Amino acid sequence: MSEYRFRPATTDDLPILKGIARDVIESCYASFLSREAIRGYIDSGQSDREIEDGVSGCVVMLDGDERIGFAITKESTLHLLMIAPARQNQGCGSELLRHVEDGLFDRYETIYLQSFARNCPANRFYEKNGWMTVREEYLPEMGLEMLFFEKTIAATERS
Numbered sequence: 001m002s003e004y005r006f007r008p009a010t011t012d013d014l015p016i017l018k019g020i021a022r023d024v025i026e027s028c029y030a031s032f033l034s035r036e037a038i039r040g041y042i043d044s045g046q047s048d049r050e051i052e053d054g055v056s057g058c059v060v061m062l063d064g065d066e067r068i069g070f071a072i073t074k075e076s077t078l079h080l081l082m083i084a085p086a087r088q089n090q091g092c093g094s095e096l097l098r099h100v101e102d103g104l105f106d107r108y109e110t111i112y113l114q115s116f117a118r119n120c121p122a123n124r125f126y127e128k129n130g131w132m133t134v135r136e137e138y139l140p141e142m143g144l145e146m147l148f149f150e151k152t153i154a155a156t157e158r159s
Contacts, residue, residue, distance in 0.1 A: 004092065006099050009058035009070060016067045017058070018048050020084050027085045032118030054079060059103070061096045068092060071100045078104070078113040097129055101151065110152045117145035 009017065022042055029038055041047055051058070054072035057079070061069040069083035069092055078100055083093045104111040115122050117136055127133070131149040138145050 004068075004095050005062045006059050006096070007062070009055050009060045011055060013058075013060055013067060013070075014052060014055065017051050017060070017070050020067070020070065020082055021047050021051055021080075023085050024082045028088075028121070029116075029119070031120075032116055050080065059096075059100060061092065061099075063087075063092075069096050071096055073100060073104060076104060076108040076111050078111065081113075093125060094129060105153050109154075110150055113149050114146050115149065117147050123147055 025038055025042060025047060033041075051070075051072070054074065057073045059071050059073075060067050061071075061083070068087045069081070071078060071082075072080040078097075081093065081097060081100070083096065101111065113126065113131065115126065117123070123133075126149050131151045133147050134150050135148045136145055137148065
């Protein structure tokens with residue numbers, strides 16, 4: 001098993017992190033978004049801006065010197081968590097999630113995230129890792145149903 005390392009992101013990481021995000025979006029979102037919507041989102045630059053705007057709250061996951069994933073937090077919310085597609089389903093996501101949760105629980109008793117309702121693999125992943133769905137909501141500005149999750153310190157201590 002690999003020994004993963006975590007460190008804060010720097011602006012030098014941005015090109016690699018943007019590439020990971022594009023790869024994840026293109027390979028994992030096709031089950032619930034149209035190819036046109038995916039292409040439009042990436043081509044608009046919004047994906048890149050999300051990472052640029054979140055770099056100050058971003059942690060990078062490394063296997064050796066290779067950047068294999070990242071997570072962006074904003075206050076008590078896990079805003080984005082992405083693992084390179086070639087490294088998915090190997091425990092990397094759970095390791096990164098645990099690392100991020102530990103940091104958030106140092107400051108907050110309850111932490112939050114949201115996910116596309118039709119992103120079933122991601123939603124199963126969060127539920128497997130102790131997150132509870134607290135509501136489902138249609139967001140007209142996105143044209144999509146979203147699931148809102150939360151996790152509390154007390155729930156973590158029980159598992």
